[in-house]
Amino acid sequence: MGNHRDTTKHPTGACLRLNTLHCEAGEATVREVVDVGNAFTLVRNAYDHGEMRFRVALANLQTLTGTF
Secondary structure, eight states, X not given: OOOTTOGGGSHHHHHHHHHHHHHHTTSSOHHHHXXXXXXXXXXXXXXXXXXXXXXXXXHHHHHHHTOO
């Protein structure tokens, strides 16, 4: 699986970078950047949780079928 922590390949990460640039240029508030950062964290955590559940399910299936 790819490195999902690389924010350059994730739409939420791109939005975070864009909002950070807007804030640095004085076009966005710090709160907007923090909100996007929080959204990114929620999305990343949900992805991690889904990946963990997939790996556990795959391990259980491999154990049941005897294929590793």
